[in-house]
Amino acid sequence: MSVEALSRGNWLARGFGALGLGRANLNLRLGAAIIVGWALIAVFAPWIAPYDPITHNLADKLQGPSLLHPLGTDNFGRDILSRVIYGARIDLQMGVLGVLFPFLIGTTLGAIAGYAGGWVDILLMRILDVVLAFPFLVLMLAIIAILQPGLTSFYIALALVGWVSYARLVRAQVLVLKTSDFVTAARSLGFGRFRILFRHILPNCIAGSIVFSMSDVVLVVLAGSSISYLGLGVQPPTAEWGVMIAEGQNFITTAWWITTFPGLAIVLMAFGFSLLADGLAERFGLRQP
Amino acid sequence: MSLLIVRNLSIAAGERLLVEEVDLDLAEGEVLGLVGESGSGKSITCRALMRLLPHDQLHIAGGSVTLKGRDLARLDEAEMRKVRGVEIGMIFQNPSSHLDPVMRIGDQIAESVRYHEGASTKEARGRAVELLRQVGIPDPVRRVSAYPHEFSGGMRQRAMIAVALACRPKLLIADEPTTALDVTVQAQVLRLLLDLRDRLGLAILLVTHNLGVVAQTCDSLTVMYAGRIMERGPKRDLLRAPAHPYTEALLKCQPGSAKPAAQLPAIPGQPPLAGAFPPGCRFHPRCPRVADICRRERPALSPAQGPRVAACHFTSALRAAS
Structure with a gap:
């Protein structure tokens, strides 16, 4: 083997080591496998899905699971399996983007509040209290209703409501770390406040937020499905698990498969992210295994 | 320079x-x-x-x-x-x-x-x-x-x-x-x-x-006690013949300076807390050579010997004793 190949192998091994997959715990492996599985399904949906998820085919409506339609068909004759596969695209995107924005906003604001202290801290924390005073879903619904139903409004509403958890989490950590020894050492090297905050304090308190974000994905996917179910999120005929459950509820006694399989899909994705959260917490040493 | x-x-x-x-x-x-x-x-x-x-x-x-x-x-x-x-x-x-x-x-x-x-x-x-x-x-x-x-x-x-x-x-x-x-x-x-x-x-x-x-x-040494300098000078002089009782007491507390079997001496009492510094010389409540003047007047840092300075009323007496 050439030296180049050797060093490349080393680099690969290091990459896996950095990701924590070198000698990862079972939760982390299983969670990652489930999420990667869903991601692959989402990316390759057009090739995997046996039927078109949108086109009506009234001749085949309300068929139970069979070899032709493994998960049955709905009241418009659409294949449930295909719709669940396409739904993974929307729900995964919802989970990722719906957490990314609150994560970025909350982490930044929380870090600034904790580090600056004084009136900046007081102001941000009072805003946070106001947001927290409303029930999560009610506030989301109100914001979406004001904007206009749809996925974009859903993301905006989540960013406005969801940042508070991250802000509180990060602020508490920054308060502890800003008087820590290595921050004193960084100050003794003449670094400015922003460099110290974003290069030294934040990387040391981000682990908790990452773990929290994984369990937050579960909540966001459920919230997205609930809001779509209420008709304020993803609009029919788009295939989304929450929408599918809403559409199938009238037939629950006669055609149970329309609601059950999208429901199971939600559960399985949530399960994957929960395992990932647990595995990461163990990996980062935030929790004893 | x-x-x-x-x-x-x-x-x-x-x-x-x-x-x-x-x-x-x-x-x-x-x-x-x-x-x-x-x-x-x-x-x-x-x-x-x-x-x-x-x-x-x-x-x-x-x-x-x-x-x-x-x-x-x-x-x-x-x-x-x-x-x-x-x-x-x-x-x-x-x-x-x-x-x-x-x-x-x-x-x-x-x-x-x-x-x-x-x-x-x-x-x-x-x-x-x-x-x-x-x-x-x-x-x-x-x-x-x-x-x-x-x-x-x-x-x-x-x-x-x-x-x-x-x-x-x-x-x-x-x-x-x-x-x-x-x-x-x-x-x-x-x-x-x-x-x-x-x-x-x-x-x-x-x-x-x-x-x-x-x-x-x-190379040189500055001894502090309760927020003030007690003695300052070249290391060799200070360690060999301290001009301040506090430096002397510190030296006696070093392991190895007493006989092997003897108990290690300690300076009696506690250093004072900030804000509760005693009047006069700050070391006087723990000093073995304390006299009336130590309780009333704070000794200034004054030349003790060569380039050395010490803040004690009895610097010259100490020197005479050693």
Whole structure:
């Protein structure tokens, strides 16, 4: 083997080591496998899905699971399996983007509040209290209703409501770390406040937020499905698990498969992210295994 | 010509003075030991030189800190940032907690080179390797990309010295650099500091409560007690024939200075808390030679012998006794 190949192998091994997959715990492996599985399904949906998820085919409506339609068909004759596969695209995107924005906003604001202290801290924390005073879903619904139903409004509403958890989490950590020894050492090297905050304090308190974000994905996917179910999120005929459950509820006694399989899909994705959260917490040493 | 001249430095917490009238002189290539019990004000004096006092209430109440002709006490924060790390480096007692745990050692060294000198990533990395080699870390090319937890205690202290010296400061403030290390490693780190002093012409302000460390490294010595200087002079003179009863008591408390089987003597009583300093000489409640005058009048720092000064009413009596 050439030296180049050797060093490349080393680099690969290091990459896996950095990701924590070198000698990862079972939760982390299983969670990652489930999420990667869903991601692959989402990316390759057009090739995997046996039927078109949108086109009506009234001749085949309300068929139970069979070899032709493994998960049955709905009241418009659409294949449930295909719709669940396409739904993974929307729900995964919802989970990722719906957490990314609150994560970025909350982490930044929380870090600034904790580090600056004084009136900046007081102001941000009072805003946070106001947001927290409303029930999560009610506030989301109100914001979406004001904007206009749809996925974009859903993301905006989540960013406005969801940042508070991250802000509180990060602020508490920054308060502890800003008087820590290595921050004193960084100050003794003449670094400015922003460099110290974003290069030294934040990387040391981000682990908790990452773990929290994984369990937050579960909540966001459920919230997205609930809001779509209420008709304020993803609009029919788009295939989304929450929408599918809403559409199938009238037939629950006669055609149970329309609601059950999208429901199971939600559960399985949530399960994957929960395992990932647990595995990461163990990996980062935030929790004893 | 002195590199650092501190005159009349006082540090206060609110209205309360914690450190009063401290004078320090440090020439290039000189190692000055700052000695005293816990709570004598050594550490906050160091922090004050860097203008990095640990609480918002603590502030410099008076005096000047002149480095290369510039009074640091009068610089604004932005100018002060260009002094920290560039003209004064600082190392700390506990290397494990003073290194950023999630940053590679090499990046921590390179960071200040890039920040202060605008060096490229490659140059800064080269400097990091060079510095690690200078502080005696084996296999520096590989070790630059290690994290602090992969280093032993002694190596972490060496790495911290490398970080502090990254921008080639002329003055190194070492706040109890060996206290957290075991004895053999202590000796190695002290030797390294002296070696760096010789090679780089570094001036070192060494804060310690360990007179053994002082004996091995320092050129001159300043003894502090309860926020004031008690005695100051060349190390050899101070250790051989202390002019102040406090220095004498400290020396007697060193293991090895008493007979092997005898119980180690201790200074009776506790050092006073800030704000409850006794009137007159601050050491008088614990002093074996206390007299009436000590309770009433504070002794001034006065020449005791040669270049040495001491703050005691009975300096000459002490000298006569020894």
